[in-house]
Amino acid sequence: MTLARKATGPRLLTANRLDDGLVVFLAPDGQWHPDAARAAIARNDAQAAALEADGADAVRANLVVGPYLVEITEDDGSIVPVEHRERRRLAGPSVSTSASTAKALAA
Amino acid sequence: MYRYDEFDAAFVRERVDQFREQVGRRLDGSLTEEEFRPLRLMNGLYLQLHAYMLRVAIPYGTLSSRQMRQLAGIADDFDKGYGHFTTRQNIQFNWPKLVDVPAILDRLAEVEMHAIQTSGNCIRNVTADHWAGVAADEIEDPRPYAELLRQWSSLHPEFSFLPRKFKIAVTGAPKDRAAVAYHDIGLRIVRNEKGETGFEVLVGGGMGRTPMIAVTVRNWVTKADLLPYLDAIMRVYNLHGRRDNNYKARVKILVHELGAEEFRRQVDAEFAQIDRSEIGVPPAELERIATYFAPPSYENADASDLDYHRALKTDASFAAWAERSVAPHRVDGHAIVNISLKPVGGIPGDATSAQMRAVADIAERWSKDEIRVSHEQNLVLPQVRKRDLFAVWQALTSAGLATPNIGLVSDIISCPGLDYCSLATARSIPIAQKISNRLGDARRQKEIGDIKIKISGCINACGHHHAGHIGILGLEKRGEEYYQITLGGSGDEKASIGEIIGPGFSSETVTDAVETIVDTYIGLRKDGENFLDAYRRVGAAPFKEAVYAAH
Numbered sequence: 001m002t003l004a005r006k007a008t009g010p011r012l013l014t015a016n017r018l019d020d021g022l023v024v025f026l027a028p029d030g031q032w033h034p035d036a037a038r039a040a041i042a043r044n045d046a047q048a049a050a051l052e053a054d055g056a057d058a059v060r061a062n063l064v065v066g067p068y069l070v071e072i073t074e075d076d077g078s079i080v081p082v083e084h085r086e087r088r089r090l091a092g093p094s095v096s097t098s099a100s101t102a103k104a105l106a107a
Numbered sequence: 108m109y110r111y112d113e114f115d116a117a118f119v120r121e122r123v124d125q126f127r128e129q130v131g132r133r134l135d136g137s138l139t140e141e142e143f144r145p146l147r148l149m150n151g152l153y154l155q156l157h158a159y160m161l162r163v164a165i166p167y168g169t170l171s172s173r174q175m176r177q178l179a180g181i182a183d184d185f186d187k188g189y190g191h192f193t194t195r196q197n198i199q200f201n202w203p204k205l206v207d208v209p210a211i212l213d214r215l216a217e218v219e220m221h222a223i224q225t226s227g228n229c230i231r232n233v234t235a236d237h238w239a240g241v242a243a244d245e246i247e248d249p250r251p252y253a254e255l256l257r258q259w260s261s262l263h264p265e266f267s268f269l270p271r272k273f274k275i276a277v278t279g280a281p282k283d284r285a286a287v288a289y290h291d292i293g294l295r296i297v298r299n300e301k302g303e304t305g306f307e308v309l310v311g312g313g314m315g316r317t318p319m320i321a322v323t324v325r326n327w328v329t330k331a332d333l334l335p336y337l338d339a340i341m342r343v344y345n346l347h348g349r350r351d352n353n354y355k356a357r358v359k360i361l362v363h364e365l366g367a368e369e370f371r372r373q374v375d376a377e378f379a380q381i382d383r384s385e386i387g388v389p390p391a392e393l394e395r396i397a398t399y400f401a402p403p404s405y406e407n408a409d410a411s412d413l414d415y416h417r418a419l420k421t422d423a424s425f426a427a428w429a430e431r432s433v434a435p436h437r438v439d440g441h442a443i444v445n446i447s448l449k450p451v452g453g454i455p456g457d458a459t460s461a462q463m464r465a466v467a468d469i470a471e472r473w474s475k476d477e478i479r480v481s482h483e484q485n486l487v488l489p490q491v492r493k494r495d496l497f498a499v500w501q502a503l504t505s506a507g508l509a510t511p512n513i514g515l516v517s518d519i520i521s522c523p524g525l526d527y528c529s530l531a532t533a534r535s536i537p538i539a540q541k542i543s544n545r546l547g548d549a550r551r552q553k554e555i556g557d558i559k560i561k562i563s564g565c566i567n568a569c570g571h572h573h574a575g576h577i578g579i580l581g582l583e584k585r586g587e588e589y590y591q592i593t594l595g596g597s598g599d600e601k602a603s604i605g606e607i608i609g610p611g612f613s614s615e616t617v618t619d620a621v622e623t624i625v626d627t628y629i630g631l632r633k634d635g636e637n638f639l640d641a642y643r644r645v646g647a648a649p650f651k652e653a654v655y656a657a658h
Contacts, residue, residue: 016154016158018133018134018205019134019204019205019206020158020159020204020205020206021154021155021157021158021159021203021204021205022157022158023156023157023158059140060136061136062133062134062135062136065140065154066140066154082586083586084583084586084587084588085525085532085583088156088525088526088534089156089157092157093157093526093527094526094534094536094537095454095526095536095537095540
């Protein structure tokens, strides 16, 4: 995954978990969590490089697939990726099948 | 339906066992992701935006009740209780775990299904008219030939690593419901002066960033020559296709760059060299395949559809559904039932496991155990007696599957878009939902009439936007989704590519723009003229004027 420009702001490391494919984020304790709020945030290039090194280790340990850095802004404590695609990936699907089906059944 | 022979069954089992071992080696680190990726893709397993996605092949969109129930079970046991029927007549599961995929493939193998060749640069699942075998206007059932092509193209050693993916569609009717002109190869069954049936062969159609309508390379290919002739096409493509450039690697680019004449000349030269007796299928084998698709025994029609006509008069909801959903069957007293997977405001093509089971039960009881998946992301019950239509409608209604909108403005094709797909640039499902909610009132839909809206969330065009009467393409600019509108596309026998009307619209304004286009059409149409005909008569100007004046 390459960003269109070099990221300079705060960044976190994301990947998909190998066994179930779910989106995960690297936390300060070295664990991978589905919740981005628990992610370790790199505030400079050196910290970002350290996250990437941890990500490469996690790939070698068969924990995750395709780790990459996501540039974010912190809005009132909540994490908002800069790139549109990453905002959508972090948020999960914006549509719900069960909801639409329930609506259809009620109609 | 075609049944696997021992070879087919053994092969699919072996393939599942191989994949189970490959998954094991991936999980223990013996295989890197780089090594594993081509292996999983050969088995239909993608890694998408939020999770793995398994794409299961439904050959020419044909399912039995048993198979549909098995899909429902997979949705419940290994996914989130639903599946997504695609524009290639397949089904996708959006949330399988890697560790479960071998078990899912086992379940598929139990019912003669698999996910082989649903990805990669090979000949993909062969698609066909979803009314094949029962359409009133059909010359001949295309499914035996689709099955022949499936067998020929499955693991074909010469065509397993093509320059790019390759899609074949077959229709046996003059009314093209399979969008054959938008395929790498499109086959139309035609009749010659002697009354024999054979094939018109089209090559070089496609969607994506370079949409093209296929050209006819041969008006007449005999049944015996079908495989040798397709072999010749594949060989020319395999030799000259642009392996150096992914964007130029589809056969449509080759046909375009060589020109139809030169492409035809090369194919004919190759065809002349081929040992046709070696590749061609003996008539006995074709007959053997065809027996699997022999029509079921139909009862005498006599006056048995009186109940149907009575119900049409007495139940307005049933009549409204029947008007949109029921199509003429080639046998008297019978009908084709189209099931909308487009509840107003819902997700196009999604079905819950309960709905899949309901369709399986209904098909078993009233449609001779046959179900079809259409490329328009709907389902079909192809063998319903007219006298059973009312009961079928009641059962569909109970399952939330009786939306009376087939072919109307809310019967929208939409790719998964950026809600699921890692290639997408914008969301497409929410746009489909907004348009559906805005225009989905029954009277409003009826007023608008036949229209096809198709939405893709990126330039790859899985949502067939180029072929939409109104096409919508989702893109991203400076962090915001925006939507380009095309008008005048069509995937039928008079196929055309939609033309961009002008600057794109935000996710907030695109629904307004679509409504303005629809209202402009209503204002200018002549009696009985549908959207596409009106557009072809007046061109884009009045629509552009209305849309860009209003925004």
